[in-house]
Amino acid sequence: MNPILTVAAKEFRDDFRNRWTIALTILFALLALGIAWFGSAAAGRVGFTSFDATLASLTTLGAFVIPLIGLLIAYDSIVGERDDGTLLLMLSYPLARGQLVAGKFLGHCGALAAATLAGFGLAVTIMQWMQPPEQTMQAWLQIARFILSASLLGASFVGLACLISVQTADKSRAAGLALVGWLVSVVLFDLALLALLVVSGGNPLERAVYPYLLLFNPVDVFRLVNLTALGDGAGNDLLTGMTAHHVYPPALLYALLLGWAVAPFAWALLAFRRKEI
Amino acid sequence: MNHPIECHALAKHYGELAALDGISAVVPRGQVIGLLGHNGAGKSTLIKLILGLIAPSGGRLQVLGQSPWRAHALRRRIGYLPESATFYGNLSGRELLDYLARLKQAPRAQVATLLERVGLAHAADRRVGTYSKGMRQRLGLAQALLGSPELVLLDEPTTGLDPQATRELYRIVGELRADGRCVLVSSHLLAELEPHIDGALILRQGKLLAAGSLHALGEQAALPAQVLLRPRELAMGELLARLEAGGVSARPRPDGRLELQVPRAGKLRMLRELLADPAIVDLDVREPTLAQLYDWLGAGPPSTAEVAA
Numbered sequence: 091m092n093p094i095l096t097v098a099a100k101e102f103r104d105d106f107r108n109r110w111t112i113a114l115t116i117l118f119a120l121l122a123l124g125i126a127w128f129g130s131a132a133a134g135r136v137g138f139t140s141f142d143a144t145l146a147s148l149t150t151l152g153a154f155v156i157p158l159i160g161l162l163i164a165y166d167s168i169v170g171e172r173d174d175g176t177l178l179l180m181l182s183y184p185l186a187r188g189q190l191v192a193g194k195f196l197g198h199c200g201a202l203a204a205a206t207l208a209g210f211g212l213a214v215t216i217m218q219w220m221q222p223p224e225q226t227m228q229a230w231l232q233i234a235r236f237i238l239s240a241s242l243l244g245a246s247f248v249g250l251a252c253l254i255s256v257q258t259a260d261k262s263r264a265a266g267l268a269l270v271g272w273l274v275s276v277v278l279f280d281l282a283l284l285a286l287l288v289v290s291g292g293n294p295l296e297r298a299v300y301p302y303l304l305l306f307n308p309v310d311v312f313r314l315v316n317l318t319a320l321g322d323g324a325g326n327d328l329l330t331g332m333t334a335h336h337v338y339p340p341a342l343l344y345a346l347l348l349g350w351a352v353a354p355f356a357w358a359l360l361a362f363r364r365k366e367i
Numbered sequence: 368m369n370h371p372i373e374c375h376a377l378a379k380h381y382g383e384l385a386a387l388d389g390i391s392a393v394v395p396r397g398q399v400i401g402l403l404g405h406n407g408a409g410k411s412t413l414i415k416l417i418l419g420l421i422a423p424s425g426g427r428l429q430v431l432g433q434s435p436w437r438a439h440a441l442r443r444r445i446g447y448l449p450e451s452a453t454f455y456g457n458l459s460g461r462e463l464l465d466y467l468a469r470l471k472q473a474p475r476a477q478v479a480t481l482l483e484r485v486g487l488a489h490a491a492d493r494r495v496g497t498y499s500k501g502m503r504q505r506l507g508l509a510q511a512l513l514g515s516p517e518l519v520l521l522d523e524p525t526t527g528l529d530p531q532a533t534r535e536l537y538r539i540v541g542e543l544r545a546d547g548r549c550v551l552v553s554s555h556l557l558a559e560l561e562p563h564i565d566g567a568l569i570l571r572q573g574k575l576l577a578a579g580s581l582h583a584l585g586e587q588a589a590l591p592a593q594v595l596l597r598p599r600e601l602a603m604g605e606l607l608a609r610l611e612a613g614g615v616s617a618r619p620r621p622d623g624r625l626e627l628q629v630p631r632a633g634k635l636r637m638l639r640e641l642l643a644d645p646a647i648v649d650l651d652v653r654e655p656t657l658a659q660l661y662d663w664l665g666a667g668p669p670s671t672a673e674v675a676a
Contacts, residue, residue, distance in 0.1 A: 096469045107457060175453040179510075182418050182447040183470045184439045366381075367420045 093185035097193025098200065101167070105201035110163055114202070118209025119216075121155070122148055126217055141229045142320050145236055148210075149316040152240050153309050157276055160202060160247025161254075161268040167194040168255040168362065169264045181367060188359050191252055195355050198248045203241040210237055232319060239315045242351040246308040247271075249355030256362040279307045301338070308350035315343045369432045370395050371518045371549040372417060376426035379412050386412040388573040389426065394551060396517075399544050401560050402553040403661065404570035405668040410553045411450075413570070414520055417551075418447060431517060443471055446516035450523045450553075452507030456496025460487055460506050463495055464513065473514035481509040486535065500527035508536060512543075519543060519550045525559060537563045561657040569666050576664045581657065588663050590655035591628040596641065597649035598625065606646045 091099075105111050126144040128136055168191065171177040180190055214233055250271055258264040283303060290296040304310040318338060372394035379387040387409045394400050404410050415421045416428055419435030419442065428434065431444055454463055464478040482491045485505040490498065495506065504527055511519055521540075525533045540563060543550050551568075554560045566580040577584055596617075598606045607625065610617045615637070617625045629637050641647060661667070 091469060093470055096466070100466055104455075104457065175449065175451065176455065178415075178420070178449050179447070179452065179454070181420050182442060182445070182449070183467065184442040184472070185470060186437070186439050367415065 093189045094193045098196035101197025102200045111201045114205035115209040119212040122213030157247040160244045161251045164198040164248045164251035165264045165268040199245045202244040206240045242347045243312040245351035253358035373429045378425040380424040385573045390575045392578045397547045398565040399550045401564040401567040408570040409573040446511035446519040448507045448511040448521045454495045459492045461491040471514045485509045521552045557658040591630045593653040594627040595651040596625040602646040
């Protein structure tokens with residue numbers, strides 16, 4: 091078997107053994123069911139309501155949770171081996187450094203994607219079984235798109251975690267940096283954009299630039315992919331406010347999300363090749 | 368035929384620091400060679416160069432006929448036991464070897480055979496995290512032998528092993544030698560290593576102090592043999608006087624014996640005379656040890672002044 095797949099299979103199995111995959115599956119299923127059931131509680135009723143509203147809330151929540159999980163699952167993938175003294179052993183085997191990082195990246199992405207599919211799949215199955223709403227092809231497509239984009243978002247942060255893991259000297263520093271990475275991409279980036287928007291006071295030229303600034307953050311691309319597809323009224327957050335007058339070609343968004351899924355990993359690959367062992 | 372390891376003027380610099388400085392040596396097939404030197408002498412750097420994990424800064428290095436730097440496929444023919452080996456504690460011994468065998472594209476049937484060979488068959492399905500230090504070291508040896516490598520690098524292999532496990536390890540090393548493989552053993556434990564090696568590479572502060580068979584190194588150093596004499600009762604004074612008259616300095620030891628330093632050149636003649644001496648009831652000859660050779664070469668740790676320089 092190809093060494094990348096051998097390493098990936100081990101990491102995938104390890105995530106199962108460490109209960110990561112099962113815990114994430116349950117977490118995703120509970121989140122989805124909770125949001126679906128209590129999503130309309132403010133309006134005075136509970137129960138499975140519209141898929142659109144549920145997916146919109148899930149997107150907002152997923153944008154917080156999935157990056158964190160991607161970082162947590164993989165931040166120690168290389169630096170952990172260095173701390174444990176197994177890195178030198180692994181590199182004494184007939185595999186290139188890039189193959190080791192690629193195997194770890196693929197294994198963790200696979201585990202995260204499997205948990206996403208299983209968790210949200212389980213939730214959708216339960217919703218179907220308890221209260222089958224009139225399902226349209228459109229709704230199924232939206233669910234599929236959500237699961238796929240969530241997996242790509244996860245890959246982006248697993249890649250970022252690999253990069254942090256390659257570049258740091260010990261595990262605790264890697265964990266700290268991972269948290270900073272999460273804070274910046276999930277909270278601070280949007281806050282900074284919002285501040286810019288307020289300060290600029292709606293200058294038309296700047297307003298034209300903002301929608302493109304959003305594309306520099308995979309978390310925002312993930313939101314755009316899901317929320318713009320849901321149509322009006324689905325989301326009411328900052329994002330829809332900022333992009334109200336802007337239409338992104340879906341192909342561009344998917345290409346960007348895919349690019350974001352690969353870019354941090356590619357950087358990690360290059361950085362590890364140059365590292366002195 | 369090429370030697371498994373050949374290096375010429377091999378150097379590795381980290382900025383200003385010369386971790387290895389112009390090493391030229393060959394390591395022949397079918398031999399066990401000790402890689403000796405104090406901490407920081409350059410042993411680990413040499414091992415990393417041989418494994419192709421770092422690039423040489425200068426000189427030439429050939430391992431099994433090719434340059435090892437980034438030659439991933441070459442590592443299928445090399446086995447390596449890292450110093451104080453740690454492994455994935457969540458896997459069982461068998462799972463770990465299975466994984467590593469797959470990475471090395473070694474026959475999976477070797478896993479059971481090797482576990483048996485290092486005496487871990489009974490613990491094969493236990494988690495490695497529950498293994499003792501000695502068991503982990505034996506597992507490390509087993510993984511180093513996956514794929515029947517032509518060159519085996521053992522870095523401090525007996526750390527944490529009890530005397531019996533140490534004997535077992537050197538028995539396996541002996542089998543590898545008999546099998547025509549080349550084994551490079553790095554160790555601080557000179558007395559333990561000495562009976563098991565054919566030759567040595569001795570490093571100090573990145574330079575090669577000496578290389579060759581133990582016999583040739585001994586000849587080169589021409590260290591005196593040590594002879595211990597037990598005099599007949601009440602004959603100590605008489606014997607001491609006679610030896611000193613003959614120009615031999617002898618030192619009485621607390622155990623009642625006399626210790627002589629006998630130069631290599633006249634050793635046999637001197638021994639004949641001593642054997643014929645009626646005042647001597649017992650005699651022991653000790654050849655210079657690896658540790659004495661090591662001291663003679665000045666291979667010990669650098670002085671503070673040298674470090675500062």
